[in-house]
Amino acid sequence: MQQYQRSKVCRANSWLVVGSSAPFVPISLGARQTCPVTRTEGTSGISEVDHGNAELLTQSVRGWFEVHARDLPWRDPGTSAWGVLISEVMSQQTPVARVAPAWQRWMAQWPTPADLAAASPADVIRAWDRLGYPRRALWLREAAIKICEDFDSAVPSRYEDLLTLPGVGDYTAAAVAAFAFGQRVVVLDTNVRRVIARSVSGVETPESASPTVAERRLAEAMLPIDGAAAAHWSVACMELGALVCTSRSPDCGECVLKSTCAWVAAGRPAAANRARPTQRFTGTDRQVRGKLMAILRAADGPVTARALGSAWPDDTQRMRCLDTLIADGLVEPLPRSRYRLPT
Numbered sequence: 259m260q261q262y263q264r265s266k267v268c269r270a271n272s273w274l275v276v277g278s279s280a281p282f283v284p285i286s287l288g289a290r291q292t293c294p295v296t297r298t299e300g301t302s303g304i305s306e307v308d309h310g311n312a313e314l315l316t317q318s319v320r321g322w323f324e325v326h327a328r329d330l331p332w333r334d335p336g337t338s339a340w341g342v343l344i345s346e347v348m349s350q351q352t353p354v355a356r357v358a359p360a361w362q363r364w365m366a367q368w369p370t371p372a373d374l375a376a377a378s379p380a381d382v383i384r385a386w387d388r389l390g391y392p393r394r395a396l397w398l399r400e401a402a403i404k405i406c407e408d409f410d411s412a413v414p415s416r417y418e419d420l421l422t423l424p425g426v427g428d429y430t431a432a433a434v435a436a437f438a439f440g441q442r443v444v445v446l447d448t449n450v451r452r453v454i455a456r457s458v459s460g461v462e463t464p465e466s467a468s469p470t471v472a473e474r475r476l477a478e479a480m481l482p483i484d485g486a487a488a489a490h491w492s493v494a495c496m497e498l499g500a501l502v503c504t505s506r507s508p509d510c511g512e513c514v515l516k517s518t519c520a521w522v523a524a525g526r527p528a529a530a531n532r533a534r535p536t537q538r539f540t541g542t543d544r545q546v547r548g549k550l551m552a553i554l555r556a557a558d559g560p561v562t563a564r565a566l567g568s569a570w571p572d573d574t575q576r577m578r579c580l581d582t583l584i585a586d587g588l589v590e591p592l593p594r595s596r597y598r599l600p601t
């Protein structure tokens with residue numbers, strides 16, 4: 259977990275990346291230049307990357323991260339691979355401000371996979387509280403059980419092994435391999451994709467909802483060779499996307515890449531596939547499911563259908579949502595129209 263941490267050591271203009279023997283020197287890109295990652299058409303038809311210039315860009319962002327990274331609890335150098343996995347799953351669909359205290363509670367209660375594997379489904383659902391998408395809590399417990407059964411109670415380091423864990427997809431497997439084990443893998447979340455799309459490809463947003471092959475190749479070509487440096491670049495790029503190069507209002511004037519950004523150079527053209535308006539929450543099944551879960555989490559024992567009626571007035575929508583919660587394994591139906599969290 260040490261590899262991508264912000265260094266605690268700063269000597270004037272030279273930062274030492276923890277886990278790397280080489281001094282990390284942030285590079286100023288200075289006054290206006292062309293985009294440092296020159297892309298040309300290779301014989302394969304796949305765009306190629308000028309590795310020297312890509313290094314300038316990645317070092318620049320890494321230098322920015324050293325100064326501006328948020329102090330999140332899982333970025334502590336002592337965080338275990340288990341802690342990294344928990345943080346990545348929790349952060350997938352929940353803002354980090356809400357994740358941070360929940361992560362600390364979870365790590366205090368279940369500091370190892372074996373601890374969580376011994377917990378009941380009801381315990382983990384209650385602890386998940388209001389983080390949203392509570393199926394993730396059950397997946398984490400199932401992942402903990404698999405880690406204990408198949409990996410000697412230790413989070414596996416291989417990307418392929420990580421992918422076998424319940425609820426772990428490409429992004430999470432790559433993030434854990436990089437951030438917990440310092441491996442050189444492409445970590446492509448929405449923030450990284452957006453920063454690369456704008457700063458290198460000169461478009462406002464990636465062209466598709468999921469990363470394309472060309473996007474992956476470009477991201478891979480930009481990765482520093484050293485595993486620790488690659489992980490450091492990935493987390494730095496994610497942070498730049500989260501704090502500066504945001505989806506709706508990028509703060510280009512304050513961005514470390516402003517003098518070389520391809521999208522800025524092109525005049526910030528709007529994407530043809532501009533983001534959809536944010537989905538409303540009020541009245542959605544998501545809201546109703548959350549209200550039903552809140553009642554069940556707060557109860558000491560089974561809850562009657564009548565009591566659940568207070569969650570939402572629309573009987574049809576409420577029962578539909580209850581059925582989906584049962585199908586997801588988050589609610590257990592009992593005789594006589596009673597319900598409880600799974601035991």
Ligand code: SF4
Nearest residue numbers: 503508510513516519
């Ligand atoms: S200059 Fe603007 S668009 Fe380009 S990477 Fe920075 S914030 Fe994003």
